[in-house]
Amino acid sequence: MRWMATVLVFLGFSACDQSRSSSGGKPLVVATTTMAADLVSRIAGDRVELRGLMGPEVDPHNYIPTLPDSSLLERADVIVYSGLHLEGRLQGTLEAMAGRGKRCVVLADGVGEERLLSPQQGFEGTPDPHFWGDPLLWRDTIPSVVMALSEVLPGSAAEFETGGRELADELLELHAWAKSRLQEIPAERRVLVTSHDAFFYFGRAFGVEVRGLQGVSSAAEAGLKDRSDLVAFIRLRGIRSLFGESSVNDKGILAVAKEAGVSVSPEPLFSDAMGRPGDRVEVAGESYDRGTYVGMIKHNVNTIVGGLK
Numbered sequence: 001m002r003w004m005a006t007v008l009v010f011l012g013f014s015a016c017d018q019s020r021s022s023s024g025g026k027p028l029v030v031a032t033t034t035m036a037a038d039l040v041s042r043i044a045g046d047r048v049e050l051r052g053l054m055g056p057e058v059d060p061h062n063y064i065p066t067l068p069d070s071s072l073l074e075r076a077d078v079i080v081y082s083g084l085h086l087e088g089r090l091q092g093t094l095e096a097m098a099g100r101g102k103r104c105v106v107l108a109d110g111v112g113e114e115r116l117l118s119p120q121q122g123f124e125g126t127p128d129p130h131f132w133g134d135p136l137l138w139r140d141t142i143p144s145v146v147m148a149l150s151e152v153l154p155g156s157a158a159e160f161e162t163g164g165r166e167l168a169d170e171l172l173e174l175h176a177w178a179k180s181r182l183q184e185i186p187a188e189r190r191v192l193v194t195s196h197d198a199f200f201y202f203g204r205a206f207g208v209e210v211r212g213l214q215g216v217s218s219a220a221e222a223g224l225k226d227r228s229d230l231v232a233f234i235r236l237r238g239i240r241s242l243f244g245e246s247s248v249n250d251k252g253i254l255a256v257a258k259e260a261g262v263s264v265s266p267e268p269l270f271s272d273a274m275g276r277p278g279d280r281v282e283v284a285g286e287s288y289d290r291g292t293y294v295g296m297i298k299h300n301v302n303t304i305v306g307g308l309k
């Protein structure tokens with residue numbers, strides 16, 4: 001029944017074409033997280049009208065769509081979202097829209113199943129959604145975005161292809177840089193303790209041991225036993241610094257640090273949202289914008305190295 005699938009795709013495409021006239025001639029692309037919006041922006045430049053739903057410091061696990069969000073999603077020619085229940089309160093809506101023929105790119109679908117991690121606790125049956133922590137897995141999501149954009153704007157397919165290739169090369173470089181920079185931390189101290197379990201892909205990619213306080217979803221509260229186990233672990237390993245996250249309340253991690261007698265890094269890490277657009281910093285003679293995916297990873301790596309080295 002392959003032809004049927006083709007017909008359904010075609011019907012979805014027609015619906016998209018109708019909505020395009022309402023967004024100034026350019027296709028309207030709606031991305032959920034700041035990382036997803038950055039990905040589209042890098043590939044499409046200003047050839048599409050890009051709208052992001054979640055701003056910096058917004059926690060996607062707990063994000064509740066507003067009425068204007070729903071209207072934006074209805075008008076979108078392409079919706080790009082992360083998937084694996086990261087957008088916990090939005091995923092049902094997005095799946096229903098895809099079922100009605102809306103063109104949706106689920107970034108997690110670009111990552112091979114064998115590369116996905118099982119969460120440590122909770123969310124049984126659903127892989128850990130934080131795959132952008134590994135730049136090489138993030139790189140794997142590029143082709144599906146290039147393809148969807150090329151379908152809605154075939155005249156710009158070559159430009160999307162070029163944008164995708166340039167980003168893919170940059171992510172390869174970023175991965176190599178991060179790996180080498182993190183090696184500056186002595187192996188026994190290369191342990192990352194954060195607010196929630198968002199860094200397992202990051203840890204696997206770069207050989208960093210990871211412990212989170214809250215579990216894979218920031219929506220889960222850490223129990224007393226989790227806390228005392230973590231305090232014991234921090235003391236045992238002689239860990240010097242813990243790390244908060246920009247999109248997660250740091251009350252829990254501050255309490256653990258106090259109990260364990262260690263500090264929390266003054267700079268929070270970016271886990272589920274990037275920094276503010278244009279937040280340019282210079283570290284170790286290198287300048288980058290923390291409101292981009294590349295800048296987010298560089299900030300995290302430099303902050304971790306600064307705290308643990």
Ligand SMILES: [Zn+2]
Nearest residue numbers: 198216218272
């Ligand atoms: Zn998360």
